[in-house]
Amino acid sequence: MSDTVETPAPADGSAATSPVDERAPVESLSREQARDEAEALTTRILELRDAYYDRDELLEDDATYDALLRRLEQIEHQFPELQSTDSPTQTVGGRAQTQLFSPVTHAERMLSLDNVFSADEFAAWAAKVERDSGRAVRYLCELKIDGLAINLRYERGALVSAATRGDGVVGEDVTVNVALVPGIPTRLAGPADQLPDLVEVRGEIFLPKVAFDELNVLQREAGEREFANPRNAASGSLRQKEEGKTPAQVARMHDRLGRLRMLVHGIGAWSRPPVAAQSEIYELLQSWGLPTSTHYRVHDSAEDAAGFIAHYGEHRDAVEHEIDGVVVKVDELELHDELGATSRAPRWAIAYKYPPEQVNTKLLDIVVSVGRTGRATPFAVMQKVRVAGSEVRQATLHNQDVVKLKGVLIGDTVVLRKAGDVIPEVLGPVVELRDGTEREFVMPTECPECGTPLRPAKEGDVDLRCPNARSCPAQVRGRVEHIGSRGSLDIEGLGEIGAAALTQPDVPSTPPLVTEAGLFELTLDDLLPIEVIVRDSETGLPKLEEDGTARRRSPFRRNPTAAEKKQGLEGPQPSAVALTLLDELEKAKTKPLWRMLVGFSIRHVGPVAARALADHFGSLDAIRAATAEELAAVDGVGGIIADALIDWFQVDWHVEIVDRWAAAGVQLFTPGHPGPGAAAAAGGVLAGITVVATGSLEGFTREGAQEAIIAAGGKAASSVSKKTDFVAAGPGAGSKLGKAEALGLRIIDAAQFAILVREGPDALPAEPADAAE
Known part of the structure; x- marks a missing residue:
């Protein structure tokens, strides 16, 4: 939904396309068509607002809501007579209040923000600001926290109320719960005679990523459904009451509130002290003991502000909390008054919305895949959707218990997340969109590849496995592909396609590799006869020839060229892939x-x-x-x-x-090694140093980072502890980064990691005195 200076996005993530994308251009609508569509849009937008703000229900994702609102704005711009004062384009947030909490009237209205979605739209907004102001403009850029907007009211330095935004005029009184959120002072710092008689402080309450992961672990252990995203977890935690709860439930409620955090970013009603810029307000808020973000910068031009936006668009996963964009504000307060505001949003600020990292899509089926270890894993097969820069059709569901815990049914609309380079994850269903046609997933009792009964590896295991390790085609294929991977022997030509051709060809009926034992015995005579069925990349179904038979191809042979035919060569010739594979096997x-x-x-x-x-x-x-x-x-x-x-x-x-x-000549020893236990003591620039590499480190694969540490004589640890010397963290670092920060360990980025493994700790620049950011 429309995000604000003080308010959260009403949905985490968005669909790659929206329901309005296929509608007729606004310019082609008749007045009657425009009126009917505007009424339908208004009804739907208000439904979404009510569900989101009053019931914490996510009926549509963020981008879909934004698209609906923009479509309504376009219609009202083309047909001004259709715009009313209570149109969703002219109002803020949800309704005034719910029955759960008492109403609180804000001393000054909490406005929303208009959105832009591209560099061109942002440049156009900045150009208008500079044209209307008539002078050079400095821009304050800050990350747009995906949290819950809160208004803190202080009178003579004492906190008297905390309220949600509501409709911008009236919100819900959540003072009791906010008092349990760490870091929010009940009294402002500083001499009493220097504090304002009344000040409203605006900010976002949110759940840090590390705390979100920890909370979902507790949900799983308690056998309860996991939260779909940090924003909804934060809202659900804050909008609770103790009445009617058991002592254990109250304790859990307090624990969840204790995991929340708040960052303040603005002021509503107050008697303005002598400050001239928004950035000075942040310094003032910090001096009062209020928690402010370190992720903001003031830039002298719109071009520099655009650079800030682009940087965090690429590094959003490195931030400790969820963001879905950047808020850009004119820094000079005098210009705020000159530029003014519409009925719902200031003209001196804009929200740049990033492409979604969470989307809604359709769960078409749940199929079971068997991997190289025999583990039978349910996979979600979804309607293809673009999320975080790539198209996704499948996501693992881990095991049958996870499917039940997530509560997904085949046919559901589901929320899908893909942060950075991590594996896509189905977060849960949008229950409100069910129509009764959905069906429950039933875990098979037999291996879908070889028919062997599935069973746990040992008593108590949740995962089911195919015990036919030697001959199960899926397991053999997986092991052969693993041998060719970068983390193992790194054999070009032995990836997913090559492994499948060698272990599960359509022709011959007996594959060249029944197990991986024969891998290094392969010859051209083994490779040339292989044919595989050509499958459609979207459906997975075989492509057909004109006569209706499945189309086949051979990855390891080709027809001779005209020049080769002149030289007398006849019949199939080995392809470049075949020759490369055999050469790579010899090197391996x-x-x-x-x-x-x-x-x-x-x-x-x-x-x-x-x-x-x-x-x-x-x-x-x-x-x-x-x-x-x-x-x-x-x-x-x-x-x-x-x-x-x-x-x-x-x-x-x-x-x-x-x-x-x-x-076959494979070297299963280290030449010149003196024997068990007699190896020379490890040397290198990292001798005696323990390093944890986490997240995506530019220039290194996950295995490559571990190899680099070991090759430099260091210990590549998999978990963070007090004994860890360095934590190399990139985007997607997750809980390891949070633990490292809590322990006060030295955290380095990818560039510093490259220096560390090449030259050692002494080559690193001195750690800043204030390394908080």
């Missing part, structure tokens, strides 16, 4: 031992543990000969990994993989 035979260990898909053995094992033992034979105690004693291994190694080597077809790889 001498890759480091730790990469081979990763390639075996031994449970719990990732790059860090594999590196430790290879460095300590020096050969696969020595690892096989070691006892569980000897394996567990290796730093970075431990009992769980030791047991997994012992178990893996006791399976006959696992031993077959090792034996056939060795017979």
Whole structure:
């Protein structure tokens, strides 16, 4: 919904397209058509406002609401006689109040903000501001928090009320609950004679990302539905009453309120002291002990302000709270008075709305996929939608219990999130849009690929697995693809398509690879006959030839060129992919031992543990000969990994993989290694240094960052603790970043991380005295 200087967006995320996109241009409408559409739009917008502000229900996403409102604005601009004083384009927020809380009248109305959605629209707004003001303009840019707008009223320095925005004139009295939110002073700092008799402070109450993740963990543990997004969790936490609750429920309510935070960003009614700029107001608010954001800057030009917008558009995941845009305000207060306001929004401020990171889409089906470890995972198959810069059709639902906990039904409209580079996640259903045609998902009892009955790996496991590890086509395909991945042997040509062709071709009936044991025995004679069915990228269904048969192609052969035919070459020739794959397989035979260990898909053995094992033992034979105690004693291994190694080597077809790889010339040892436990002490610029890499670090894959730490002699830890020396954090860092901040650890970005692993800690610039931002 329309966001404001003081108010939250009424929905987190948005649909990639809106219901109004397909409607006729406003210019082509007759007056009767325009009137009918304006009435329908007004009814729908008010329904959405009532649901959002009064009942905390999300019936549509943010972009859909914005599109509806903009369409109404366009119609009213084209037909001014249709605009009334109570039109949604002329009013703010929800209705005056609900029955849950007492009404509070704001001393000064809380206005909304107009929105822009592109660089061109922002430039046009700034040009009008500068043209109307007649002089150079400085712009204050701040992040638009996706939270709940609150108005704090202080009289002679004491907090007397806290109220939601409501309709901009009357809000809800939530003073009792706001008093439990950390960081909000009940009395302003400073000498009493220097505090205003009355001041209204405007800001946003929100739930930090780390606190949101922690809260949802508690929801899961309690068997309750998880919150779809931080904004709704914050609103739901604040708009509660203790009446009728048990002591345990009150304790949980207080715990949720204690996780909330507030940042203030403006002032309503007050007797203005001698300040000349919005940025000076922020300094004044901070001097009063009020929490203000560090994420704001004053820029001397609209071009610089546009740069601020672009920067946070690319780095929004690095911010500790959810944002969906940037608010740009004219910094000079005198210009606020000159530029004035419309009936609903100031002309001296604008909200730049980013493309959505949450959208609504249709859940078409839930299918079960089997991975390389045999785990059967439900996947959501959705109507394709664009979110966070990419198109998404599928998202994991983890297991059948998660499907139940999220409460999604096949056919639901669901909320989808994709922050930065993380895997798309279905947050939950939009229950209000159900029409009765939805159906419940039923977890299959047999493997969809090989028909083997599914079962837990051990008693008490939630996940179901296919126990046919050796022969299940899905598991073999997954393991072969894993061997070719960057984190393992990094073999070009052995990605998803290559692995599927080698393990599940349409022709021949017996695939070249029944297991990965024969990988390094492959020849051109094995590759050239392979044919696979060509499938439609949208539906997954086979494409058909004119005669109705499935279309096939071979990724490993091609027809001879005219020049080759002149040279006497006849029949299929190996494709570049085939030649590259065989060449890459030959090179992979001498890759480091730790990469081979990763390639075996031994449970719990990732790059860090594999590196430790290879460095300590020096050969696969020595690892096989070691006892569980000897394996567990290796730093970075431990009992769980030791047991997994012992178990893996006791399976006959696992031993077959090792034996056939060795017979094919694969080097399963580290040349020159002195033997188990005799490796030289690790050196390097990070010797004795523990580093945690989290989030997306530019220039490094996740595995690459860990490798860089280890190669520099450091310890690549997976969790943050007091023993951690550095935390390298990029966008999407999540809870590890929050824990690092809480422990006061040194946090570095991708550029500093590159220096650290190359030159060591002494090469880093000195840490600023104030490293809060």
